[in-house]
Amino acid sequence: MYGRALANSSADERELDTYADANAISAWNRQEYSTEPSLLDIPSVFNAIVRHRWVFLGIIASLFIAAVAWVATQTPLYRAQATLELNPSTTRVVDLGSAQEEAVQPDRDYLALQIGLMESRSLAERVARALNLARSEAFLRREPDKATTSSDVAGTLMQNFSATGTTSDRIVEISYVHPNPAVAAQVVNAFANEAVESTFERAYESTARSRAFLQRQLETTRQELERSERELIAYARAANIVNVVSEEGASSGDSAGGTLVASNLVALNEQLADAQNARIVAEQRYQQSSASANAAAVADPTVQTLQQQRAQVQAEYDQKLQRYLPNAPEMVALSAQLAGLQRQIAQATSRSSSSVSGSLRADFISAQNRERALQSKIKQLESQLLNLNDRGVKYTILRRAVEANRSLYNALLAKLGEENSSGTKSSSLALIDSAQAPGSPFAPNIPRTLILALLGGIILGTAAAIGLDRWRDTINTPDDVRSALGLTAVGIIPKLEKGQKVDEELHDPRSPVAEAYHSARAALQFIASGGETPKSILFTSARPGEGKTTSVIALAADFISIGKRVVVIDADLRNPSIRGKKSDGGLTAVLSERRQLTGEVNPTDTPGLFLLHAGTPPPDPTVLLANRALASIVERLELLYDVVIIDGPPVLGLADAPLISACSQATVLVVEAGKTHRRAAANAVNRLVAGGGSLVGAILTKFAGTTHGYGYGYGYGYSYKYDLKSEKRALIGPGPREEEAI
Known part of the structure; x- marks a missing residue:
């Protein structure tokens, strides 16, 4: 049987084992299952809104009313x-x-x-x-x-x-x-x-x-131009620099050629070149004076006249020589005449040659003297020009300043003329x-304001619902049971409407409560290994008042309806929930060996249903529950009955529930929807597991399906032939505590 080995140890050893393993089991459980709801879980958010719908709707209504009031007080713009x-x-x-x-x-x-x-x-x-x-x-x-x-x-x-x-x-x-x-x-x-x-x-x-x-810049530039021109003129006068102006009226340039000395030097250089050419020509003519003299003599008119006369006389002589002898007087006279003409020609030729040679020499000497004079003058001017260049450096600087100021002045003058002619810009x-008077106000924008108020209300309402849900930190849905505890919800018991009574609902087999317990019984019937019904089932909860005892009674009756013989044990020795016909015996007397088990199990008014009540609360229930006697009682009842249902105490911080869980084949945790905190339920699971219990699932009681976003209803029902009211009267008396009605 599940967990029976722990029952053989002493109570102290069981407590030590229980608390030693609790931390390890709890750590494992927190890793596997989160006890905090996720903000991004849409179903959880929707369920939170449904659970806190009045807060949600109140916030939306408040913001909407505030928006309407604000709009009503605003001036249209x-x-x-x-x-x-x-x-x-x-x-x-x-x-x-x-x-x-x-x-x-x-x-x-x-x-x-x-x-x-x-x-x-x-x-x-x-x-x-x-x-x-x-x-x-x-x-x-x-x-x-x-x-x-x-x-x-x-x-x-x-x-x-x-x-x-x-x-x-x-x-x-x-x-x-x-x-x-x-x-x-x-x-x-x-x-x-x-x-x-x-x-x-x-x-x-x-x-x-x-x-x-x-205009200001133009005046300043004009004054600067005048000052620079005055400085240039004063320096030129002091340095004896005369600037030569070209035909266009502008100065000759940046070089010293623009001065008078440079101009003279240029002219003399040109004259020297001409003189050199003339001297070379005269020298060549003089060197060729012989040929030139003969040519000049031949070209002399006197010589040419005498030669013509000699040619005429020679022709006459040759003509008469044919008739006369050379000794003839006439021929002698002609010979004498030819000789005289020849002498005259020679004299004329000599005179002409002497005259040409002297003229050529005189021309050569004159050209040579002129060349030398020009060279001497040029050397003098070059010396003067070098001296002038030394003085012309500052002159050039001053002249360039004048030209720069003049260019700036002309540009400013042109710009001023353009500004005067351009006129005013467009x-x-x-x-x-153009604007027209609007027909309707743009503010306040009533539709937008109201929509924003609704959206803001929805957002704030959702945040408030989630905040309340996280603050309360309760288990509300079957999904919470699975995520927070790692258990399957074997039963989901709906919450009763106002005015409904649990015994009436359980008596009606077609009621949602009865149908829910039918479903829970069916789940527990085949939950053991091999698909069999556990012989002993402990029902416990994290805290009192979660519907544990009511679930025990309802499931016991449901097991009877399928032909099972059921015995119910009220194992809450500290605060019994079920009181039988005898109050001085019960489980306490059997555990303390003051009574026999067979004498304390009493039948009820319902056939097939038996009860072992708790009896008088002992001073230290943990000592009694830690005995081997409890495991022996459960084992004996398992042999005598089909199902042993134990109504155990809540887990709280005590060892009672874990000890009883170790003696049972199956343990079911009863959780009240919207009331049981996640951490408390998780701690209860950890303690039960650490104590050796076999947790098979949980029953979620008082579950408002519509509130949490779940639908609940059946289209079929069952008919039972037993009087549930008499059962409840027989099983549940006005003991020290009664379970809160579902």
């Missing part, structure tokens, strides 16, 4: 809205006097800038002054006060005004909230108009400031849609 378009202006970029226009593309930064300008205090004050809101009774909703200023009104305007961008970076929506719809539309339109006007003013002020800045804002 109207929101008027206008739409503006962003038109970014172009930017003029100046580069050395030339201006170019670049368009500014709108982006999120530009949009944020414009929204910031619209929500600025300065614009709010402009609107307050434009509409004279400090004296407007419709806006102030009271009599105007002389002490109220536009600055005071601006704060109210800023609180109720808003500007937001849209999906497009070029569109801005502005709105204003006020209890008066006409005032809301008037104010938001004033904001739009003043925003557009302010952009014009900012553009004009920007242009004016730009012009003033350019506004960067344009009104698209």
